[in-house]
Amino acid sequence: MKLIIGGYCSGKRRFVGQLYPNARWISAYSGDGLADWPPESSTPSPMVIEGWERWIEADLIGAYDVKQLRAKYANLLDTYLAHEQISKQPVCLIMLEIGRGIVPIEAKQRALRDLNGWLSQDAAERCNEVFYAWNGLVRPIKTMIEP
Amino acid sequence: MMTFISGGVRSGKSRFAEQLAEQDAQARGGPLFYLATAATPQEPEMQARIRWHQQDRGTAWITLEEPVALNAILPRLQPNSTLLLDCLTLWSSQVMFASDLSLEEAIKQLSAFIQALADQHIHLIVVSNDINECLPPTECKLLNYVNFLQSLHQCLTAQADQAIQMLSGCAYYWKGG
Numbered sequence: 107m108k109l110i111i112g113g114y115c116s117g118k119r120r121f122v123g124q125l126y127p128n129a130r131w132i133s134a135y136s137g138d139g140l141a142d143w144p145p146e147s148s149t150p151s152p153m154v155i156e157g158w159e160r161w162i163e164a165d166l167i168g169a170y171d172v173k174q175l176r177a178k179y180a181n182l183l184d185t186y187l188a189h190e191q192i193s194k195q196p197v198c199l200i201m202l203e204i205g206r207g208i209v210p211i212e213a214k215q216r217a218l219r220d221l222n223g224w225l226s227q228d229a230a231e232r233c234n235e236v237f238y239a240w241n242g243l244v245r246p247i248k249t250m251i252e253p
Numbered sequence: 254m255m256t257f258i259s260g261g262v263r264s265g266k267s268r269f270a271e272q273l274a275e276q277d278a279q280a281r282g283g284p285l286f287y288l289a290t291a292a293t294p295q296e297p298e299m300q301a302r303i304r305w306h307q308q309d310r311g312t313a314w315i316t317l318e319e320p321v322a323l324n325a326i327l328p329r330l331q332p333n334s335t336l337l338l339d340c341l342t343l344w345s346s347q348v349m350f351a352s353d354l355s356l357e358e359a360i361k362q363l364s365a366f367i368q369a370l371a372d373q374h375i376h377l378i379v380v381s382n383d384i385n386e387c388l389p390p391t392e393c394k395l396l397n398y399v400n401f402l403q404s405l406h407q408c409l410t411a412q413a414d415q416a417i418q419m420l421s422g423c424a425y426y427w428k429g430g
Binding site: 112113114115116117202203204205206207208210215218219240241242243245 | 403
């Protein structure tokens, strides 16, 4: 599993599009939900999943427990990892770096930043390759270790 | 030659860029220009701040001021010189919020400026700010501004001979290290 992380408009999608031109995308920005997983497809293809901060934000409506939510997303990551091993098709996660600004005044915005940061840590731990995008350039920050 | 330097607030961008420009000018034996993109401020505190920066830079520098129309400074430059533009963030905000230029026109103007400098063998060093690694702004105008600045950054890193990210005073070379 691969993770591409970077700030807003930093070139993440273009990089992934070049990496996997024939991938299926599950994108919160296109209105897809996490319930759209697993994809119903007869032809196996690489999967790209993006828009995590939107899904997290939707989970923060009403009462929430950040620890439970972190566990929920970590379980999802395990599901993707298992899917990748069974289907032999790569799964690629795109995540937005949002942790470098001022601490927000509103509690839900703080929870969003916390959960997004934990999610990217949990994802990076599970991925064998992690890339960081900066102003249209991309570099590996964790590389594959052959067993 | 073109060098792009960016990073967070107080990450050491300007200091590093000034040192790089001074070394470059010394090595090439050419003049050293500083393009200040701040519009003349009304506040005494900001005026004083600009004076401090000028004093800090010393007498080796020739300071030019232009908030929007970059091409206007071209006649004042000399071939084989070094030009430090500090900073792109201010220029882009003035283009977006205080000029009649469309964003497309601004990108064209910047590209033409870069080309004109390359034709005269002027080393352009551009300093900017990374403001896209926090929660994206919810206000449309601000979001458009971040989009615009990021388009400029991507345009510059694609053309740059050197692309440098500053983190806590340390320079990471994405290109040309």
